[in-house]
Amino acid sequence: MRFLNGLKQNDDVCSVALQDAHMFLFHRLSPLLQRNHQGTFRTTELRTSDVQSLLENLGSDRTLLQEAVLIGCTEQNQAQFCLDIGGLDQAAAEELCGGTFVDLRKSFFLLSGAEAPLVAKAQALLRWHKTSGFCSATGQPTHRNQAGSQRTCSSSAIIYYPKMSPVVIVLVSDGERCLLGRQATFPRGMYSALAGFCDMGETLEETLSREVAEEVGLEVKSFSFSSSQHWPFPQSSFMMACHASVSPAHSQLCVDHSELEDARWFSQQEVLCALQTPPHRGGGAAPPFWLPPKHAVAHRLITEWIQNTRS
Ligand SMILES: NC(=O)C1=CN([C@@H]2O[C@H](COP(=O)(O)OP(=O)(O)OC[C@H]3O[C@@H](n4cnc5c(N)ncnc54)[C@H](O)[C@@H]3O)[C@@H](O)[C@H]2O)C=CC1
């Protein structure tokens, strides 16, 4: 952690680390993935020297490397950077690297373990740099530090940091059943826990009670915190995941159809069955009811609820 902080604070130290680092390549915000013999996907492991040769082969000069953004470090204190080569030929880059640039939504669910959140973080930082080139107070250009952890206005010296929007996601239960809903924009048949952005000045518990009341007309009696997650879609959210309970005597739903296409109570049996149904990846008919894939914090809430109600 200290090593990483040192790289953020000292441009010279960060420049040295960039000369021999692990590099994650993106093309127009899509990460470079490789399929291995078992048919599973991994990020493509490149070092700085590989990227330097790639840039030369693609006719770009090495200065593009300076746009790399620090995303983390390995257990051996090797810095990890990401770089978007969106201005260069995608097909030629794929051929030279032996991989494919895959849209983040697909990549996020194809990758396993620690790779999915790392790639999500990298894309969120690259997206932030892409859209933060000017100061919103003065309209003047902003300039990044070497790590890419902040941008400073060239005129006013205002410092900008990458942003996440806080969101509460909540699995409501009446003791026997859990409440799942779907927005019209969700993939067909997918139901998830309720979610909502925090309003300015709200606490987690205020957002939770307000969202449940607004979206389905229920009064939350109690809640407990489960876990949190950075969620890159469509822009960076900081998801705080909770369990909440309502009284079984007051479990009649009044769904706000401007927010949710549908919301329903589901029994343990129905949820268990859906957990065993693989997520629908498009193509063919979608199953009538399925749940978010395991990388989503909603999936974690649902499996925790099953474990808690069965024990
Ligand atoms: N990781 C997971 O398992 C899940 C994640 N989500 C994510 O949670 C987030 C919030 O869920 P929603 O039900 O859409 O929120 P929501 O119930 O607050 O409704 C969205 C509306 O809130 C308003 N809004 C207020 N503050 C906003 C902000 N900072 N950014 C964007 N819109 C804002 C907009 O009018 C927007 O249309 C979404 O980004 C969604 O992708 C949702 C379900 C599952």
Ligand SMILES: [Mg+2]
């Ligand atoms: Mg919502």
